[in-house]
Amino acid sequence: MNRTESFSGEALRVVRGPRSGVAIAVAIHSTARGPAIGGCRIKAYPSWRDGVDDALRLSAAMTTKCALAGLPHGGGKTVAALPPHGWDPARRPELIADIAEAIAALGGRYRTGPDIGSTSEDMAEIHRLAHGWAFCRPEDQGGSGTSSAATARGVLAALQAGVAPGSVSGLRVGLIGFGSVGRLICQALLERGAKVVVTDVDSRLRPVAERLGAVWTTGDLVREPLDVLVPAAAGGVLTVESAAACGASLIVGPANNQLVADDVAIVLRDRGITWIPDVVASAGGIIHAVGREELGMDEAAANAKIDAIGDTAKTVLSRARERDLTTVQAARELAALA
Numbered sequence: 001m002n003r004t005e006s007f008s009g010e011a012l013r014v015v016r017g018p019r020s021g022v023a024i025a026v027a028i029h030s031t032a033r034g035p036a037i038g039g040c041r042i043k044a045y046p047s048w049r050d051g052v053d054d055a056l057r058l059s060a061a062m063t064t065k066c067a068l069a070g071l072p073h074g075g076g077k078t079v080a081a082l083p084p085h086g087w088d089p090a091r092r093p094e095l096i097a098d099i100a101e102a103i104a105a106l107g108g109r110y111r112t113g114p115d116i117g118s119t120s121e122d123m124a125e126i127h128r129l130a131h132g133w134a135f136c137r138p139e140d141q142g143g144s145g146t147s148s149a150a151t152a153r154g155v156l157a158a159l160q161a162g163v164a165p166g167s168v169s170g171l172r173v174g175l176i177g178f179g180s181v182g183r184l185i186c187q188a189l190l191e192r193g194a195k196v197v198v199t200d201v202d203s204r205l206r207p208v209a210e211r212l213g214a215v216w217t218t219g220d221l222v223r224e225p226l227d228v229l230v231p232a233a234a235g236g237v238l239t240v241e242s243a244a245a246c247g248a249s250l251i252v253g254p255a256n257n258q259l260v261a262d263d264v265a266i267v268l269r270d271r272g273i274t275w276i277p278d279v280v281a282s283a284g285g286i287i288h289a290v291g292r293e294e295l296g297m298d299e300a301a302a303n304a305k306i307d308a309i310g311d312t313a314k315t316v317l318s319r320a321r322e323r324d325l326t327t328v329q330a331a332r333e334l335a336a337l338a
């Protein structure tokens with residue numbers, strides 16, 4: 001980490017949950033466009049400081065994501081950094097209560113949603129305990145439900161924009177991460193005639209993927225010759241080294257913070273690999289949640305706004321091409337203009 005960098009966010013609250021003992025970081029990157037929003041990540045980290053760093057990075061990305069998606073919000077993120085060597089899942093209700101308390105203390109400047117390790121049911125509990133500042137409660141409890149289907153829909157819109165005018169049929173796609181969003185993307189791509197190769201750290205998911213018709217691999221998909229690589233697991237799959245060895249023509253997926261650093265985008269561009277920034281491709285979930293729960297949209301209107309991610313992706317790609325920028329630079333420029 002660069003210790004001399006200045007703090008570009010607005011606020012950072014780090015607490016040790018009084019009930020759970022878990023370190024909880026809530027980062028507010030910006031409220032310039034409206035209250036900060038971003039998911040609640042519950043995950044093991046080598047050190048709680050890594051969790052804080054993740055919250056800061058992810059909250060900044062959410063600001064760009066909200067602006068590009070045209071939402072009246074800024075970026076934020078919650079990270080509950082579980083200890084690296086196991087944690088008793090029976091203590092989860094205590095942890096959720098601690099997270100709700102940390103969010104409530106921010107007085108509405110930040111609203112959360114589901115993310116890696118958290119569910120719609122958790123959002124219902126946070127909503128109850130934290131004055132309503134949580135999106136994506138189950139539909140039968142008045143929320144817009146899990147954001148997975150909407151996130152997958154947005155990735156497919158971006159992917160289609162990336163291969164346009166070609167068709168997905170016959171393409172060889174590598175999918176890293178077979179979680180709730182990854183498996184929906186897998187299913188949709190198989191239905192459209194793509195050949196999908198899947199990997200996940202959890203090998204118990206193998207029969208599920210194979211039942212859908214995908215091929216399972218334990219190999220490194222980043223290095224495989226592919227038409228499309230879809231990062232759908234926790235961030236950071238693309239380093240300068242892996243980008244230099246990457247065998248895909250197009251990279252697009254729902255994982256947040258896919259590049260470990262911005263200069264990875266330069267390596268990808270110089271190698272002729274098209275990377276649709278995660279801040280563009282992964283916006284389906286927030287568009288659906290904010291559209292349904294705050295902006296009064298029905299399902300059709302929310303879906304139309306999610307499908308418009310395809311247009312945003314095309315705008316980012318053409319701006320990058322015209323101005324000789326990386327796609328991440330082009331995305332940030334467009335976000336600043338939004």
Ligand code: PHE
Pocket residue numbers: 037038039040111112113114115116135136147256282283285286289290
């Ligand atoms: N995981 C979502 C994201 O990072 C979080 C989220 C979903 C936040 C829905 C608010 C509403 O985009």
